[in-house]
Amino acid sequence: MLAQQIVNALTLGAIYALIALGYTMVYGILELINFAHSEVLMLGAFVALGLFRFFPGAFGAGLWGFALIFAASMFLAGLVNVAIERFAYRPLRGASRLAPLISAIGVSIVLQNGVFLGVNTQSLPFPQPSGIRSFLLPGGAAVSSLQILILTAALALMGLLHYIIQYTKVGKAMRACADDVATAGLMGINSNSVIALTFFIGGALGGAAGVLYGANYGSIKYNMGFLPGMKAFTAAVLGGIGNTRGALLGGFLLGLLEVFSAGYIPTGAQWRDVVSFGVLIAVLLIRPAGLLGASTGEKV
């Protein structure tokens, strides 16, 4: 049972971590909680379903077709996030901190209801990559190749993100903007395009999470982003918002907490959220900046 629960927790945690990265990157650079992020995730999944349905020639359930769907959805979700920044946040950058926050909530409601009214109000079946096989690990845990794919994709994207932020020129510019947007601008960094790029990467990660989420649970719906969005936001705060390693840690930690409280506490399924959020409050009381919030200087 332990082995199986760890497998369950890793899959769930990988998805949470991927979403949490999107929250934390935007927060790191603008100190803005992008409440529209959960809708970017949902749009990523809907784009994937749309491509699958309307262009069955290029996009399919086979390995390459699915990889193409994955890449295209990430790209489009990234663009959506850039557009959100351009039209809903950038004009408000000089305003009080409350204004972009309300704007973010507004964007979230508009996007969710847009899909609700314009696309579909029901759960829609999401394509599964063909050839999923189930393996039995030692210890009796059942793992499907889809779960392995989810974990691999999530870890690969996180690795790529780490590389971009730490070892590329753009990453350096992003870190500089995170430290101080105005000063970075004075140093010759085009802060607007760096911020747009941050939103693009954050959105692409959200889109990736949406596709993986849809594939894992087999169905998508207009409000599918809300719950994982809330959870991932919690994970980002738990790990220390603004810190990418913190988002990773928080995501996996939340996955473990949820799975183990549901799996080991008697009648724990209904206590799952109580336990997870209880731990969050406890952590914040001891470390208000989150687990890794204070340990590093930079925020991206």
Next chain:
Amino acid sequence: MRISHRPVALVFAAVLGAACRPSEKVVKIAVAVPLTGDMGTEGQGLRRGVTMALEEINASHRYPFRLEAAPFDDRADPKEAVNVANLIVSDPEILAVVGPYNSGCGIPAAKVYARSSVAMVSPAATNPEVTAQQLSPEWTGPKNVFRVVPTDDVQGEAAARFAYRRLGKRRMALVHDKTPYGQGIAEQFQKTFTALGGRVVTVDGISVGDKDFKALLTKIKSDAASAEGVYFGGLYTEAGLILKQMKELAMTPRLIFISGDGSKTPGIFDVAGDAADGAYLSIVGIPVEDLPSAREFIVRYKKRWTAAGEELRPFDHFGYEATMIVSEALARMAPTPAQLPLDRAAMIAQLRKTDYMGMLGRTTFDAKGDTGNKIVTMTVAHSRDRSFESIR
């Protein structure tokens, strides 16, 4: 130059006159069901059933006025159901309500209707409390709640007997979605199953909207008591996800899955895919396809509703039957156009006297307003043709 206003005024009067011509006399029957959201497909089906019944009644010129369906969307949300109920009682043209679909909506909405003496005939809400609450001393209004579906007591009980006697299962795990409907059928299952000598090894509640039940299912799978199956009280989205994840955890087909009528809808195949195969789903009454008395109804239904997505849903014939029962009660009131708007309290009194032979068989209401028809059918799901086969 001065232009005379007279001709203009005349034209105005003519237009106004045309618009305000004494309109046709109308009596409305409200349909308060979820029209959007996850349960929207079921609600839309119910609306089709009610609309069809009213169209047939109007075509027969049975009344000296027209009957009209007034659809309201409660989004399967108890708060919204109360809002909708307040809207409905404030419209004097509305004589009675067919709805709601969900027990969670029916329980609070019934109180609003009672305050204004509006009869509520539910075609689908199966929690006993929907009608039983009328017996409580706090119930001040008239006993205005009726339903044409058997309650959860019979559904949970039948499922327990089926699991114990027919399938020979002795240990079952219980999962419910903490709603009055889900928890209700799960508790009835537990009561009967334990009384028969079986053992309910675990009881767990999940949240509507959650997607990941693997932790819970892993616990059930590896529990020392080794449950032989899962009984789920809830609706098809969660039921579908549980089935899918049971398959991924290699629990099915070793463990059986049984659930109630909230899961018996083609939507479960959209969520679970072929993982739905072999799931046992009970429904109240006899599936309309198996009712000889409903053959005519199905033919007419398929002729009337031909657009995409307008397939026959599991509760449509209950909506139709409920409307016909309201119409029977209306006929006993012998209404004339001069009496409009009609007396709502008289409607309740006439409904109480119901003795109607329809496609469900004979419907009478007991003191609580529950139907005397108490049949439950067990079905098994087949994903290949998205069908449910009745088990005799």
